[in-house]
Amino acid sequence: MRKGSGLRRVQGDRPRNPLLGAAAWPHVAALGVFALWMVGCEAWQGLSEEEYLERAAEQLEAGEYRAAVLDYRNALQKVETPETRGQLGLAYAGDGDTDAAINHLTRALEQGAEPKRYAPTLARLYHETRQHGELVDFEYEALEGEAKARVFAYRAVAAYHRGDDEAGSELLTAAVSEAADLPELELAKAFGALVAGDRAQAASHLEAAVALDEDYYPAWTLRGSLAEVVGERQSAREAFDRAVDLRPDYVSDRFSRAMVRLREEDFEGARADAEQLVEGAPGFAGGYFLMGLVELEGDSPDEARTQFEEALARQREYRPARPYLAGLELERGNLAQAEHHLNRYHASGPGSVTSYTLRARLYMAQDQPEEAREVLSEALAERPEWVSELGDRLGALYLDTGDVESGIQTLRRVLDAQPDALETREVLGTALLLAGDEEKGLEELEAVASADGALRAADLTLVQAYIEAGRFEAAAVAAERTQDKAPEDPVGYNLRAAVLLGQGDRPGARRVLREGLEAVPDSADLAMNLSSLERARGEAEAGIEVLRGVHQAVPDEPRVAMRLAEWLIQMDSAAEGLSVLEQTLEERPEDAQFLGEAARIYGMAGEDREARRLLERATELDPDAADLHYLLALARAAAGDEQGSVEALESALSADPSHYSAAHARSRQLARQGQREEAEEVFAPVAEANPDAPEVHAHQGWLAYRDGRFARAAEHYGHALSGRMERSWVLEGYTAKRAADDLDAGIDRLNDWLSANPADAQMRHVLGSALLEAGRDEDAIQVYTHLLQQREQDPLALNNLAWLLREDAPDQALEYARRAYDLAPGEAAVLDTLGVVLLRNDRTSDAVEYLDQAVALAGGDPDVQLNLARALRADGQVSQARDILEQLLEAHADFSGRQDAEEMLTNLGD
Numbered sequence: 073m074r075k076g077s078g079l080r081r082v083q084g085d086r087p088r089n090p091l092l093g094a095a096a097w098p099h100v101a102a103l104g105v106f107a108l109w110m111v112g113c114e115a116w117q118g119l120s121e122e123e124y125l126e127r128a129a130e131q132l133e134a135g136e137y138r139a140a141v142l143d144y145r146n147a148l149q150k151v152e153t154p155e156t157r158g159q160l161g162l163a164y165a166g167d168g169d170t171d172a173a174i175n176h177l178t179r180a181l182e183q184g185a186e187p188k189r190y191a192p193t194l195a196r197l198y199h200e201t202r203q204h205g206e207l208v209d210f211e212y213e214a215l216e217g218e219a220k221a222r223v224f225a226y227r228a229v230a231a232y233h234r235g236d237d238e239a240g241s242e243l244l245t246a247a248v249s250e251a252a253d254l255p256e257l258e259l260a261k262a263f264g265a266l267v268a269g270d271r272a273q274a275a276s277h278l279e280a281a282v283a284l285d286e287d288y289y290p291a292w293t294l295r296g297s298l299a300e301v302v303g304e305r306q307s308a309r310e311a312f313d314r315a316v317d318l319r320p321d322y323v324s325d326r327f328s329r330a331m332v333r334l335r336e337e338d339f340e341g342a343r344a345d346a347e348q349l350v351e352g353a354p355g356f357a358g359g360y361f362l363m364g365l366v367e368l369e370g371d372s373p374d375e376a377r378t379q380f381e382e383a384l385a386r387q388r389e390y391r392p393a394r395p396y397l398a399g400l401e402l403e404r405g406n407l408a409q410a411e412h413h414l415n416r417y418h419a420s421g422p423g424s425v426t427s428y429t430l431r432a433r434l435y436m437a438q439d440q441p442e443e444a445r446e447v448l449s450e451a452l453a454e455r456p457e458w459v460s461e462l463g464d465r466l467g468a469l470y471l472d473t474g475d476v477e478s479g480i481q482t483l484r485r486v487l488d489a490q491p492d493a494l495e496t497r498e499v500l501g502t503a504l505l506l507a508g509d510e511e512k513g514l515e516e517l518e519a520v521a522s523a524d525g526a527l528r529a530a531d532l533t534l535v536q537a538y539i540e541a542g543r544f545e546a547a548a549v550a551a552e553r554t555q556d557k558a559p560e561d562p563v564g565y566n567l568r569a570a571v572l573l574g575q576g577d578r579p580g581a582r583r584v585l586r587e588g589l590e591a592v593p594d595s596a597d598l599a600m601n602l603s604s605l606e607r608a609r610g611e612a613e614a615g616i617e618v619l620r621g622v623h624q625a626v627p628d629e630p631r632v633a634m635r636l637a638e639w640l641i642q643m644d645s646a647a648e649g650l651s652v653l654e655q656t657l658e659e660r661p662e663d664a665q666f667l668g669e670a671a672r673i674y675g676m677a678g679e680d681r682e683a684r685r686l687l688e689r690a691t692e693l694d695p696d697a698a699d700l701h702y703l704l705a706l707a708r709a710a711a712g713d714e715q716g717s718v719e720a721l722e723s724a725l726s727a728d729p730s731h732y733s734a735a736h737a738r739s740r741q742l743a744r745q746g747q748r749e750e751a752e753e754v755f756a757p758v759a760e761a762n763p764d765a766p767e768v769h770a771h772q773g774w775l776a777y778r779d780g781r782f783a784r785a786a787e788h789y790g791h792a793l794s795g796r797m798e799r800s801w802v803l804e805g806y807t808a809k810r811a812a813d814d815l816d817a818g819i820d821r822l823n824d825w826l827s828a829n830p831a832d833a834q835m836r837h838v839l840g841s842a843l844l845e846a847g848r849d850e851d852a853i854q855v856y857t858h859l860l861q862q863r864e865q866d867p868l869a870l871n872n873l874a875w876l877l878r879e880d881a882p883d884q885a886l887e888y889a890r891r892a893y894d895l896a897p898g899e900a901a902v903l904d905t906l907g908v909v910l911l912r913n914d915r916t917s918d919a920v921e922y923l924d925q926a927v928a929l930a931g932g933d934p935d936v937q938l939n940l941a942r943a944l945r946a947d948g949q950v951s952q953a954r955d956i957l958e959q960l961l962e963a964h965a966d967f968s969g970r971q972d973a974e975e976m977l978t979n980l981g982d
């Protein structure tokens with residue numbers, strides 16, 4: 073994952089809880105609204121495709137994911153290939169942009185990219201984003217072995233989520249048949265156990281998962297959530313501790329741990345987590361909420377109010393902060409006094425609906441739902457007639473704490489008292505769906521949607537639930553009803569299009585979206601979706617026209633403007649594209665992030681100077697945005713302004729000393745200038761923040777190698793590779809081992825990589841050369857034979873195999889040497905090998921001919937000249953052989969064949 077650019081943000085009023093969302097309610101359907109298609113970022117340096125790909129690969133391997141995204145995007149503009157798009161998807165995944173990663177990985181696989189390489193990552197992303205419908209049907213025939221096992225394990229989890237226990241079991245069985253001892257398999261088994269209600273068995277499988285891979289964070293997160301549900305707070309904290317260690321920049325795990333710490337009254341620990349959230353993810357409201365809770369526990373109500381207000385400033389409807397602020401405002405902003413008054417109120421007589429509600433909300437804001445539930449349950453036990461007022465909240469509390477059955481019973485009690493309570497019925501329908509009772513859940517939601525002429529959440533949930541269930545006719549009816557309720561709301565058109573897309577009717581989906589734009593011509597959502605569909609079918613101009621229309625209606629809408637400008641530039645209409653940008657920039661002159669994105673588009677158009685100007689302005693507007701400073705550094709470096717690039721990198725590190733990409737780039741600059749201590753000092757904050765991160769070890773290995781500390785470099789690369797196998801690290805680690813006179817260990821690393829990546833021909837060439845150097849000729853013969861099975865027309869493999877076989881199988885060696893010559897007739901090494909092999913086959917005159925050419929091309933290589941002398945001697949041209957040997961010995965005081973040359977010259981006599 074990308075380091076140093078802030079914690080990953082989670083949308084909603086609290087981070088998703090893996091247990092509540094998956095394990096405690098295993099039959100969960102994904103009920104989100106229709107997803108939008110987004111176009112990713114591209115870099116704007118004017119390089120060739122090969123240069124972009126080479127640099128992107130280096131950046132990807134170094135963990136510089138955002139920079140890799142930019143270069144892979146630019147490479148795609150040059151030449152569209154499935155592998156480039158697949159690599160772009162991996163870069164987006166590393167950068168935390170899950171939606172873009174899923175989009176590009178899906179497209180890459182559709183275009184023919186290697187499933188083994190990309191399908192497991194895509195399956196993992198679908199799992200993490202709970203796109204269970206996508207996972208259930210996610211299958212590639214080419215998958216086998218561990219790759220298939222990992223994919224099928226995630227598919228099994230998705231099936232359990234959707235309530236299809238039989239399919240989940242079948243998929244899990246299929247996964248187990250392909251491989252064993254994978255953490256993904258144990259995770260799927262844990263979900264299966266939860267479906268069966270066996271929490272103890274689920275816990276056992278999670279323990280097995282982390283035993284197989286102690287860095288497998290989904291198991292730690294689920295383990296913590298499971299422990300929290302069953303009240304094992306110490307176990308929950310320990311599990312979340314491990315999850316945070318593995319993913320220190322993920323909001324949800326740190327948030328969950330902080331809440332456990334609060335329940336354990338570890339307020340200092342909770343404060344530390346809260347401060348980390350606030351500093352690392354300033355846009356995430358939960359960090360400020362946690363700080364408010366900590367301040368409340370520290371009896372600092374004024375500070376608490378400030379923190380709760382900061383939370384609401386980040387997310388207007390941040391639910392947990394509202395009760396606390398309400399209580400504080402009731403008593404002039406003093407929460408402790410508000411709580412005191414509530415206690416006095418209940419101590420002096422019976423409580424009221426308001427007092428019980430406020431107390432329950434207080435507990436919920438402290439994330440103590442069991443206590444809140446107890447308050448409301450006791451209130452209803454004393455005053456059952458209050459069920460209409462308190463029942464909805466109590467039912468919701470039961471659901472929130474995993475007691476789905478009690479929640480459904482309570483909601484039904486509310487409906488018995490108030491049959492027309494549509495909101496209660498709406499919640500009940502959703503709860504039934506979550507409980508796996510699809511038919512009854514849909515029945516309740518249908519009743520709500522049919523009874524209310526206004527647009528409701530039930531309308532949206534129904535459409536998505538029907539789509540997830542594959543009941544497209546019912547989904548179409550529900551979507552039509554949604555549109556009838558709100559004909560000027562684009563959501564109805566989007567839902568109808570989603571139904572048609574689910575049925576594979578793309579033309580129908582385009583038609584519906586066009587209808588929507590006629591009714592709602594300023595809808596950015598409709599424009600983005602329709603333009604994506606048009607482009608997907610090869611009608612880029614049609615997509616551009618769609619975007620033009622909405623841009624004219626709402627010129628300050630950034631998503632439409634960015635996509636329109638980008639597509640126009642790609643269609644060689646740079647002038648119009650830049651005009652679109654200029655118009656939107658006039659509307660958003662102080663939006664630093666938009667300026668940064670606009671700079672990218674200007675770079676695409678070759679307007680590098682304007683791109684740099686925009687980035688410079690963006691960094692002025694937001695001087696604490698390390699990412700913007702880093703992008704400015706890249707822009708300046710591309711323009712040849714090395715000093716300006718250095719200044720921008722230093723500004724990035726001033727804003728965030730642990731920004732990995734900036735620290736990595738600046739450290740390498742200093743190291744190349746011979747400033748070793750300064751290079752290590754710049755990188756130190758990153759290393760201190762992430763001492764065990766593979767990319768940190770890899771960079772430390774690079775620094776050590778440049779400093780001549782080869783054994784230390786090899787050690788660092790070993791740590792890096794134990795955490796993650798990266799191609800560049802394997803090569804650099806091999807080079808370090810070789811330099812440290814441990815060639816066999818370096819060869820072992822190459823073999824490890826090739827075991828996992830057998831199609832990597834270039835790495836196999838490196839292995840072959842290493843084996844030759846080590847004198848392991850038989851192993852080298854096997855390597856080059858394998859290479860020729862992969863690539864018959866590989867001149868280097870043919871040449872080296874011919875050389876290796878020249879003594880024991882000269883006839884076969886000649887065949888290989890001739891094939892190499894046919895492919896590379898102008899290569900000195902190929903001519904030299906062919907000449908030597910001909911000599912071994914007693915074809916001396918032919919040997920002389922080819923070796924003479926090799927000498928002419930080899931630029932005075934003494935070994936090639938010695939081979940020519942041998943051929944001349946064998947062909948009877950003794951005088952010529954003597955001349956070459958005399959010149960050779962005079963010109964080269966030291967070379968590997970000098971003794972042979974001296975002996976030959978002596979034997980030739982005068």
